[in-house]
Amino acid sequence: MPDNFSLPKVQVKLSPEERFTQFLQKRGKRVTQQRRLIVEQVFSHHDHFDADELLEHLQELIQRRELSRPTVYRTLGELVEAGLLRKMSLSGRSVYEHDYGYPSHDHLFCQVCNTLIEFHSDQIERVRDRVARQHDFHVLGHRMFVTGICTECRKRG
């Protein structure tokens, strides 16, 4: 095996933290304490969240002045750029969800309890691609929300 044998260029599976570090370094940005804490919190569980919910989880740090609201906003933006988070604007406010290494999906949105239920449909993607082809439109992605009322809220209500 030659000396210059190299590993595959694209690592198949880095942790979100590693992936973010890679992204930051590639851009001459720094891996700071704050950015590390935010990524850790964001990827500690799979869920949809907005800036305020994230800020709430980071309350302690904020009260200790080790982290601030603007930094959280700045870092959320970077996580989106890095492809780790997907941002969607839902009834005014921005909502984020994990994107890195997470299968593509759409959402059922319950208007009563504001819950997002994920689902995946190959068929929707096929229709999307067919329609796009008809319009000679180059697809980069899509977003679909089915609005309505979930089982629980219908039972309660």
Next chain:
Amino acid sequence: MPDNFSLPKVQVKLSPEERFTQFLQKRGKRVTQQRRLIVEQVFSHHDHFDADELLEHLQELIQRRELSRPTVYRTLGELVEAGLLRKMSLSGRSVYEHDYGYPSHDHLFCQVCNTLIEFHSDQIERVRDRVARQHDFHVLGHRMFVTGICTECRKRG
């Protein structure tokens, strides 16, 4: 034919102006000069628009102090309530489109020129309903955006 013979309860086709008047009266609200002017402008052509674009079309009236920004916002809200307009939040700001008497559709959204191209697919609705049934979710509607780049922008480079 009896004296109390009545016309069908639901008129099949009123103009947007008439429909809005009906809506306002049903709620004890008034048909004012301003509301009339706004509906007229909004339905003068089929297009997607945001509050600022509408305000721009109404510049003259605003400079003459016959109409104001808050009134435009208030009336847009009422038009949505009345089912005349559909509101969608697109990258932060609210975008409106005709809803009354207009067939349901989805959008291709060109990220370069920000254009919305409408398309309709029965198949998407069928998939939507099937998925909803699987989740015992009561569908009220849906919204789908296919993001990408349109022909023109691809040609331009």
Next chain:
DNA sequence: CTACTTGCAAATCATTTGCAGATGA
């Protein structure tokens, strides 16, 4: 070292609200 970051306070942007005077039914 020194360029990139941060927290802070203040700015911004779109939208909303309180209120006194104006107006439609």
Next chain:
DNA sequence: TCATCTGCAAATGATTTGCAAGTAG
């Protein structure tokens, strides 16, 4: 007549920015 509207100015809420001090590489 008088409850509903309107324009105005000011408030709001989410997000962003300028800047001097702090820190990663």
